[in-house]
Amino acid sequence: MTASAQRTAARVGLRRGFIEFRQLWTNRDDLIGQFVWLAMIFGTLIFMRGAQLPGTSFSLGAATVPGVIGAGVVFNGLTSVAGALVIDREDGTLLRAKATPNGMFGYLVGKVTTFSMVQVASILVMLVPSLFLFDGLAPDGFFSILNLLWVLAAGLVATLPIGAAIGSLIQDSRMLALVMLPMLGLGAISGIFYPITSLPGWLQDVAQVFPMYWLGLGMRSALLPDQAVVVEIGQSWRPLPTLGVLLAWAVIGLVLAPILLKRMARRESGSSVAARRERALQRV
Template sequence: MTPGAVALQAGLRRGWIEFRHTVTNPGQLVGWLFWPAIALVVMYFMRDSTVPGTDFSLGTQAVAGILGINTLFTGLVGLAFTLITDREDGTLLRAKATPNGMLGYVTGKVLAQAGITVAVLIILLVPVVLLFDGLSIGTVSSWVTLVWVLALGMLAILPVGAILGSLFRSTQGLVPIMVLIMALVGVSGVFYPLAALPEWLQWLAQVFPVYWLGLGLRAALLPDAMAVAEIGESWRYLEMIGVLGIWGIVGFLVAPGVLRRMARRESGSAVAARRESVARRAA
């Protein structure tokens, strides 16, 4: 077996161990579920409001988008956060010191975060199905759409998370990114149909994967008749595949170089300096 294959195998084991540790740790699991659960409660109390031009519940329509946004946060921000944290505590430096250690490390991190993202989505689907009427989840086509949209969405956002985790030296640096994501959420058709917003906001939202991931989950979970509330009165699968695919391709082209650059800069003195900085912030 080649050294690269051994590293990939180690990454698979690492990813499974980290995934299992997270989903069996009540504290960490609650941390991932808390904010989306709050959002779902808010949408439940909005269930009597309707999407403009239809008699469909606005709360139910927004639920699919909320699941998409949570997928984005768990996958993208979660991976970026864990990479930065591992740089601060020296975990990444130890991986760098092992032959092909970075390959195994990155493989494990990406797989663990992807698994956590899927697990959180599945857990949230349970109360969604019980509390919200009108969802279209009783057909094979709905589940097939959910699977491929989620897979494509993960391919689009995980490389971006790896890039952000490589560029920022502290978790505080992610604050502007989270603010930007929240701004995009506001104009991405999650809480209100994008077609009802000004045209320039529609174009802006369609550049980023936030909108397309939410649209894909709405296509999977809502009745086909609800496409009337979307731009072009369609789920626009081809455009969805195109935009998410472009983000994924660009991400996979850029991420390896950024990760290698980050690894080259890791040293014992750099880790010590970051630890001292963290200690000063905590004091």
């Protein structure tokens, strides 16, 4: 692919990403799903507002907000991208992209654009009301937001390529549940709703292998006051390990995703799309 063709495909992908993002946030069903999810999360956080973070006078509900945001980046980055690839494979969108010059590259740029914008919008929807509901969030003002931005950027790079790699391996939309179950398990042990130091040491070690814990930790370092660090491992925000682990996952994803996506694209054909549609109709 020449540089000129690559730039053209990237522009097309960016435009596609903006269009898909606008469609997501103007679709009634998508909006209802987002509202129900946010209502559940805020209800849980408000219920926790009266409790205190162990060893501090800081609200447990406020301390949970950054972890929820970090977990949302992981959930959306992995499952949403994987789900979009599976759906686009089943309805023939990927086959059409494959048949277009530089179409797969533009398709990937579009998906990255769409879900990056979805992540930013979701964080704003979660964070802005939380700043009014809970005292003590973002204590350093502008510098807290700058800290959050680098954690978010590292989190997107660490999760979106992995999500694309997972999606390229899934042959059937029913298999998406196999992705969700491990995510829920990681959420339970990653210190999202309660300090990770309250868990057994071996569970802490398992959680630290995956990006969900580190994204939660990075978000807490950005949005919580210094007194909240007492419940963290080693009583430290550990910014360098956070960056290192997230970049390691980014490298894994950026290496695996192109290989697996090319392999998947080579196998796409009109007959394979027709066969998947036939199986879907039989399920209905």
